[in-house]
Structure formats: C-alpha cells, structure tokens
Amino acid sequence: MENSSSVSKIAIVIVVVGVLIAAFFGYRYVSGGDVVDVTMRVKKMTWRWDPDNVVVPANKKIRIHIFNEDDFLHGFGVAALGIDAETPPLKETVVTLPPMQPGEYPFHCSVICGEGHATQEGKIVVQ
Numbered sequence: 151m152e153n154s155s156s157v158s159k160i161a162i163v164i165v166v167v168g169v170l171i172a173a174f175f176g177y178r179y180v181s182g183g184d185v186v187d188v189t190m191r192v193k194k195m196t197w198r199w200d201p202d203n204v205v206v207p208a209n210k211k212i213r214i215h216i217f218n219e220d221d222f223l224h225g226f227g228v229a230a231l232g233i234d235a236e237t238p239p240l241k242e243t244v245v246t247l248p249p250m251q252p253g254e255y256p257f258h259c260s261v262i263c264g265e266g267h268a269t270q271e272g273k274i275v276v277q
C-alpha cells in the first residue's frame with residue numbers, strides 16, 4: 151500500500167514538472183520569444199519610410215509595425231523575401247520577416263502612390 155502511494159507521488163511530480171516545462175516553452179512561443187519588434191512610419195506626404203535604413207540582428211524573426219500616416223495606400227515590398235504587404239492609410243500594418251542571414255535586403259513601396267513613389271525605398275541591414 152505504501153509502495154503504491156510513493157508511485158502516485160512520483161507520478162504527480164512528473165506531471166507537475168511536465169506542465170511547468172510546457173508552460174515555459176508555451177509562454178516563450180506566445181510572447182514571441184526570439185522575435186524582434188521594429189517600428190516604421192510613412193509620414194504624411196513625404197514618400198519616405200522612416201527609418202529607411204533598418205538594422206536588425208541575424209537569425210531572428212523581425213516583426214515590423216508600419217504606421218502609415220498618409221491619407222493614401224502604400225505597400226511594403228521586400229523582393230528578396232517574397233514579401234508584399236499593403237499598408238492602408240491611417241492604420242498600423244504588422245509584417246513579419248523570417249530569420250535572415252547577414253546582408254542587405256532592399257525594400258520599396260509596392261503600390262503606385264503618387265509623385266514620390268519611385269524613390270520610396272529603403273533597406274534592411276541584417277548584422
């Protein structure tokens with residue numbers, strides 16, 4: 151009888167430790183863990199990304215929060231990564247970039263938006 155009681159206690163300890171480990175990794179996953187957040191703006195009538203030179207660490211997911219302060223649509227395009235996301239006016243758009251190797255990844259406006267469209271460019275510098 152005492153033997154089965156100790157087995158039950160050991161089983162409970164194993165379950166509790168398992169739940170704690172799952173909670174730890176689950177929290178890391180839900181909270182983003184290895185994700186780096188970056189903020190970018192398109193200021194009204196400037197046809198520029200601000201900043202237009204974004205320096206980020208290698209091998210981490212990058213989450214870019216783009217605030218389009220213009221009254222018209224722009225688009226965030228990174229050809230090398232196959233990313234093209236519309237950024238509606240007066241809204242935040244969140245774009246997630248996959249972990250990248252060190253290097254430079256040019257981006258541009260992917261929506262014909264007005265007189266400065268052709269020069270609305272920038273680069274992500276991965277270090």
Ligand SMILES: [Cu+2]
Pocket residue numbers: 224225259260261262263264266267268270
């Ligand atoms: Cu444009």
